[in-house]
Amino acid sequence: MFWYRDHIFAISRKPGKQQKTADDLTLELAKKHHCSFIELDKVKLKYDSFDLDKSGLIEYKEFEAMMFKLLNCSSKSDLPTNRMLRFWQEVDKDGSGSVDFCEFTDWYFKYFASAQ
Numbered sequence: 001m002f003w004y005r006d007h008i009f010a011i012s013r014k015p016g017k018q019q020k021t022a023d024d025l026t027l028e029l030a031k032k033h034h035c036s037f038i039e040l041d042k043v044k045l046k047y048d049s050f051d052l053d054k055s056g057l058i059e060y061k062e063f064e065a066m067m068f069k070l071l072n073c074s075s076k077s078d079l080p081t082n083r084m085l086r087f088w089q090e091v092d093k094d095g096s097g098s099v100d101f102c103e104f105t106d107w108y109f110k111y112f113a114s115a116q
Helices: 002-010 022-032 037-050 060-070 081-091 101-113
Strands: none
Touching (some): 022 101, 037 060, 037 101, 060 081, 081 101
């Protein structure tokens, strides 16, 4: 296990592969955030739990619910609208109106992963 953990990023891509697979994305994100596949899988499970409509993206309403849960807010007044919008603008880097898993991982690891 230790060897695998220490050498996981030495896995080379097969030549001629043009399109990224889910495994390539997972490897890329794990490398970027210096974490294991297992840790990234746990973050993916969280992401999927916040994606209430199972669209593969987190929209603003889902993001609001997620923030209340992550910050243990007892009511909406615990998190002012302007702060919520600031968080939203930070997580939705491309301004698409929804958050994909890559955007989510960058934001989540920045604010929440170290706290847990």
